[in-house]
Amino acid sequence: MTQEKSSSPSNGYFMLFIFIILFFGSIFGLIALKATWFILGIVLAIFLAPGFILVNPNESRVLLLFGDYRGTVKKNGLFWTNPFYTKKKISLRARNFDSERLKVNDKLGNPVMISTILVWRVRDTYRASFDVDNFENFVIVQTDAAVRKLASMYPYDNFADEGLDEDITLRSSMNEVSDALEKELEERLEIAGIEVLEARIGYLAYANEIASAMLKRQQATAIVAARHKIVEGAVSMVEMALDELGKKEIVHLDEERRAAMVSNLMVILCGDKDASPVVNAGTLNH
Numbered sequence: 001m002t003q004e005k006s007s008s009p010s011n012g013y014f015m016l017f018i019f020i021i022l023f024f025g026s027i028f029g030l031i032a033l034k035a036t037w038f039i040l041g042i043v044l045a046i047f048l049a050p051g052f053i054l055v056n057p058n059e060s061r062v063l064l065l066f067g068d069y070r071g072t073v074k075k076n077g078l079f080w081t082n083p084f085y086t087k088k089k090i091s092l093r094a095r096n097f098d099s100e101r102l103k104v105n106d107k108l109g110n111p112v113m114i115s116t117i118l119v120w121r122v123r124d125t126y127r128a129s130f131d132v133d134n135f136e137n138f139v140i141v142q143t144d145a146a147v148r149k150l151a152s153m154y155p156y157d158n159f160a161d162e163g164l165d166e167d168i169t170l171r172s173s174m175n176e177v178s179d180a181l182e183k184e185l186e187e188r189l190e191i192a193g194i195e196v197l198e199a200r201i202g203y204l205a206y207a208n209e210i211a212s213a214m215l216k217r218q219q220a221t222a223i224v225a226a227r228h229k230i231v232e233g234a235v236s237m238v239e240m241a242l243d244e245l246g247k248k249e250i251v252h253l254d255e256e257r258r259a260a261m262v263s264n265l266m267v268i269l270c271g272d273k274d275a276s277p278v279v280n281a282g283t284l285n286h
Contacts, residue, residue, distance in 0.1 A: 004126040004193070007063055007071025012052055012078030019045055019052075051083040060122075062088040062129050072125045088129060094121045094197055099143050103207055104151040106170065111207035112156050114170070116147050116181065117200050124193025132192045142188040150181050156206065170204055177201060238265045 026041030
């Protein structure tokens with residue numbers, strides 16, 4: 001037997017009725033009739049009692065007879081089975097697992113802190129019981145291993161300025177990364193009969209030793225990008241100003257004065273602080 005099989009035990013309510021009649025009837029006969037052979041009825045009732053099992057919704061009982069797998073009861077209700085059966089309870093409900101924050105290296109070798117949230121449940125009770133030693137601990141260990149492998153497959157972020165432009169990153173491609181994590185976990189947990197319902201990255205950040213440096217790098221990248229936009233816009237505005245002055249013939253500028261005006265406008269438009277105007281009360285030469 002290498003897979004789960006369903007078991008259909010006897011109706012527990014009928015056997016409960018038999019148990020009550022046999023147990024209390026034997027006690028009454030022993031007291032009222034003083035017949036010692038009613039003790040056999042009490043002993044038989046006590047022997048039958050361990051055979052009762054109660055299966056709640058989304059629960060199961062794995063039945064063993066002296067080490068031999070006899071089946072799994074998944075149907076809800078009160079049942080009666082062979083009193084010699086060993087009955088192992090396994091929950092079929094969905095469970096959450098929030099892993100610890102692990103320090104791992106991403107594809108570029110940068111240390112990052114990462115954790116995952118896994119939603120799982122037991123699908124095959126035979127594999128969960130007999131193919132692994134402890135299926136709950138198996139889920140924990142394999143999840144940590146899958147997260148470590150996943151983090152090494154992708155960089156934390158893109159570094160296009162260094163020629164490292166990746167299609168999938170841990171920070172910006174959460175859906176793709178989650179799909180890859182689910183697939184990896186499904187392959188690892190299949191041996192234990194575990195079904196992966198959902199797997200998502202719960203926490204992601206640079207490790208403390210490089211977090212400050214990476215923050216400065218991101219800020220510098222943002223500043224450079226902003227400056228690029230500012231300069232691009234300033235050049236367009238200067239060009240438009242010179243064109244309008246020329247079309248309307250407001251002032252005639254030679255090359256030297258044109259260069260001076262361009263310089264002044266670029267300083268004003270690209271500066272971090274507001275410019276302080278200087279009023280020229282003379283001519284353009286002074």
